Amino acid sequence: MSSTETPATTDGNAPAEPRHALRLFVIWLVLSVAAVLLIWFVWYPHMPPGRMTESARHQQFDIAILAVSAAPVIIFVLLYFVYAIVVWRARPGDDSDGPPIHGNTKIQATWIIGTTVIVLWLFVFGTVELIIPAGAGGGEGPSPIWKLSGNQAATWTPGSNDMLQVQVIGQQWAFTYRYPQFGGMESTVLDLPVDTPIEFHVTSLDVIHSFWPYLLGVKADANPAVDNVAYTTAKQLGGFVVRCNELCGIWHGAMFNNGTVLSPNAFQAWASDVQAKEQTSGTLAAMSPYALTYEPTVIPQLGEAVVKVAGITGGAGYYYEPSNPVTP
Numbered sequence: 001m002s003s004t005e006t007p008a009t010t011d012g013n014a015p016a017e018p019r020h021a022l023r024l025f026v027i028w029l030v031l032s033v034a035a036v037l038l039i040w041f042v043w044y045p046h047m048p049p050g051r052m053t054e055s056a057r058h059q060q061f062d063i064a065i066l067a068v069s070a071a072p073v074i075i076f077v078l079l080y081f082v083y084a085i086v087v088w089r090a091r092p093g094d095d096s097d098g099p100p101i102h103g104n105t106k107i108q109a110t111w112i113i114g115t116t117v118i119v120l121w122l123f124v125f126g127t128v129e130l131i132i133p134a135g136a137g138g139g140e141g142p143s144p145i146w147k148l149s150g151n152q153a154a155t156w157t158p159g160s161n162d163m164l165q166v167q168v169i170g171q172q173w174a175f176t177y178r179y180p181q182f183g184g185m186e187s188t189v190l191d192l193p194v195d196t197p198i199e200f201h202v203t204s205l206d207v208i209h210s211f212w213p214y215l216l217g218v219k220a221d222a223n224p225a226v227d228n229v230a231y232t233t234a235k236q237l238g239g240f241v242v243r244c245n246e247l248c249g250i251w252h253g254a255m256f257n258n259g260t261v262l263s264p265n266a267f268q269a270w271a272s273d274v275q276a277k278e279q280t281s282g283t284l285a286a287m288s289p290y291a292l293t294y295e296p297t298v299i300p301q302l303g304e305a306v307v308k309v310a311g312i313t314g315g316a317g318y319y320y321e322p323s324n325p326v327t328p
């Protein structure tokens, strides 16, 4: 502070220091409150992935909470940046250093307490939000640590608290869905009942795929020979798209199909109807029995024993009728 502008700087700085902090705090508080209100009341209802299922609602809530937590931090950084440029900018001809701030106990204590609170808050909030919705819609492997509450039953009826089991089978390049509580029938659409605990069993017949009905807030890897369990509960009726979210070959981008959340009675009618049709047509008898994983189609070609059922090689061998059948 020994330049030609010393008198001006001293005049401006000495009484002004505490006012800087207060000014910054007031501006920060006003901007932060405005940002938090905007995020919560305007942005939050439109954030992905929407509110179609319990897991989607939790994810939307998590994103809103993270945005609300981050906004005051971002606003402080930007505000301090702009304030420093405007107010503390070096005037032409002033080559002196600013006053040293190391050793300032208040700033150090504020920094340590502030960062500690933010990190601990994110840790606790993230952990709770992972456990409460039983895995937050992600695949938890074959034996989930966190289970959704619901009865395990061999059949499913509307209005009960029975878990609906749906097996998701990925293969190049389509998803199919098997319903073990409806005779193991298989569908190319993923229909689900509303307000019902759903247990997805995700697997693959060939390479690694990823089951991603993003409006349901569910994403689970589909690995061959692995039974990957994910939970959700649909809360709104309507249609959704299922996409593959793991680069799985040349037609990966075309690997998607659709599903619908129906009323429990409409779902039961649909599922029973598909089951009856597949029973009549012989499809159920021709398919491999329901299992948590199936052998990939390459196995028979490696010389493994296969079982032939009604013209389709099934059992532990082919699961799908090969386009170019191999005679065992």
Ligand SMILES: [Cu+2]
Binding pocket: 170, 171, 173, 208, 209, 210, 244, 245, 246, 247, 248, 252, 255
């Ligand atoms: Cu895929």
